[in-house]
Amino acid sequence: MPERVIRSPFMPIKLKKAPPGLAGKFPSEIKTAQAAIKFVNSLDPKTRAKLHWKLAASALTALDTGAIRQGAYDRANKAVRNALTTEGWLAE
Numbered sequence: 001m002p003e004r005v006i007r008s009p010f011m012p013i014k015l016k017k018a019p020p021g022l023a024g025k026f027p028s029e030i031k032t033a034q035a036a037i038k039f040v041n042s043l044d045p046k047t048r049a050k051l052h053w054k055l056a057a058s059a060l061t062a063l064d065t066g067a068i069r070q071g072a073y074d075r076a077n078k079a080v081r082n083a084l085t086t087e088g089w090l091a092e
Contacts, residue, residue, distance in 0.1 A: 009073045013081060014091040033063045036080050052083040
């Protein structure tokens with residue numbers, strides 16, 4: 001039986017231009033859950049300590065730790081969008 005490939009239903013997120021000091025690690029778009037995890041992990045500890053980033057990291061971690069339940073990608077996407085909006089970084 002062939003291995004089943006699961007595509008990430010994570011909806012791409014467009015970001016504004018990088019704020020000063022984040023140019024090297026600030027993408028113009030986050031296309032996958034893995035890219036979102038990498039982005040959140042690249043933030044400085046003071047930023048990651050904010051509640052909205054803790055919630056986003058928690059939702060993303062749920063995707064990376066085993067069986068993914070229905071709606072998990074939507075919750076993670078919404079949490080990342082909320083954190084980006086709170087920071088003023090969401091382009092949409």
